[in-house]
Amino acid sequence: MKDKQALPEAQLKPTGISRRNFLKTLTGTAAGIGISQVFNPALIQALEKGLERHPVIWLQGQGCTGCSVSLLNSVDPTIADILLKVISLQFHPTVGVTEGENAMKHVYEVAEEYKGRFSLVIEGAIPVAENGKYCILGEIDHREITMMDLVQETAPIAGSVLAVGTCAAYGGIPAAKGNVTGATGVMNFFKKNNITTPVVNIPGCPPHPDWIVGSIVHLLNVGIPELDYDGRPTLFFGENIHDNCPRLDDYDEAVMAATLSDPLGCRMDVGCKGPDTYADCYKRKWNSGLNWCVDNSVCIGCVEPGFPDAMSPFYEPAY
Numbered sequence: 001m002k003d004k005q006a007l008p009e010a011q012l013k014p015t016g017i018s019r020r021n022f023l024k025t026l027t028g029t030a031a032g033i034g035i036s037q038v039f040n041p042a043l044i045q046a047l048e049k050g051l052e053r054h055p056v057i058w059l060q061g062q063g064c065t066g067c068s069v070s071l072l073n074s075v076d077p078t079i080a081d082i083l084l085k086v087i088s089l090q091f092h093p094t095v096g097v098t099e100g101e102n103a104m105k106h107v108y109e110v111a112e113e114y115k116g117r118f119s120l121v122i123e124g125a126i127p128v129a130e131n132g133k134y135c136i137l138g139e140i141d142h143r144e145i146t147m148m149d150l151v152q153e154t155a156p157i158a159g160s161v162l163a164v165g166t167c168a169a170y171g172g173i174p175a176a177k178g179n180v181t182g183a184t185g186v187m188n189f190f191k192k193n194n195i196t197t198p199v200v201n202i203p204g205c206p207p208h209p210d211w212i213v214g215s216i217v218h219l220l221n222v223g224i225p226e227l228d229y230d231g232r233p234t235l236f237f238g239e240n241i242h243d244n245c246p247r248l249d250d251y252d253e254a255v256m257a258a259t260l261s262d263p264l265g266c267r268m269d270v271g272c273k274g275p276d277t278y279a280d281c282y283k284r285k286w287n288s289g290l291n292w293c294v295d296n297s298v299c300i301g302c303v304e305p306g307f308p309d310a311m312s313p314f315y316e317p318a319y
């Protein structure tokens, strides 16, 4: 955060989200709870302080909207609670009701009104080839506004930036081999444009809803979470998947699955990239704690900076 968020009186309302629900949000379902996270003193302190609504502008560049869809799957708190009680979502291309020029103008008005105090969420990569013309978000007075323009104009005056999804964090699929749009991730774009606003990367293609909600809540109440070398919160991306995989014993004993439909065995021979991947999917699980990639397929390393090229082919071993 550039400075303390001094929000208008109307926004300083408690969210109504219970302490228990908030902890569940950060730790996932009971089956996937990581004790160290539950007792993280900073999080508990944040809860005691109560939550404040906070203006958020959500931009979408080159992506598939899967990141937003993943957030819509947030079970506890529900997406309605997040939007109505945790944040004040001022602009979102998919769920916003305002359209066209009015919506574009609103982005600039909010950025100006909450200068240094709003959060900018960036979903999708930023295309920079052809002066950004591969991604035009809207227009004002017949001036086309590209994703590149809007990030350049709003990011420097934001309090913080969240790069949601691997495309926003590192370029992801749009920046893969054959990319003609000059797609790039937020950190890289900021470096080239001398933008110094703090960035939290929340990779994943798509990211787990808990990672998005947990990072937002942490950012707003405790500040920037501890980040790893690739700018990801260690709270969610601090552990290696392979080192913690329930199939690690199989790997150690060379019990290997030969096909994806094989219910037993380590999946390295059918392409699992767990050894190169840092995320808590093995304990948080997906689909409300129902399953995760390694149960039915392999980890394709979707949270890593080189994804997808560095993890391809997905179903062939990396060795």
Ligand code: FSX
Pocket: 062, 063, 064, 065, 066, 067, 068, 123, 124, 125, 164, 165, 166, 167, 168, 172, 173, 204, 205, 206, 207
């Ligand atoms: Fe990328 Fe978001 Fe992958 Fe999709 O928009 S992280 S392509 S799941 O959803 O940006």
Ligand code: SF4
Pocket: 241, 242, 243, 245, 246, 247, 248, 251, 265, 266, 267, 268, 272, 273, 274, 275, 294, 299
């Ligand atoms: Fe490691 Fe993947 Fe095998 Fe699990 S299935 S032990 S993550 S290689």
Ligand code: SF4
Pocket: 204, 205, 277, 279, 281, 292, 293, 294, 298, 299, 300, 301, 302, 303
């Ligand atoms: Fe991504 Fe691997 Fe987690 Fe699946 S298990 S969501 S591929 S990091």
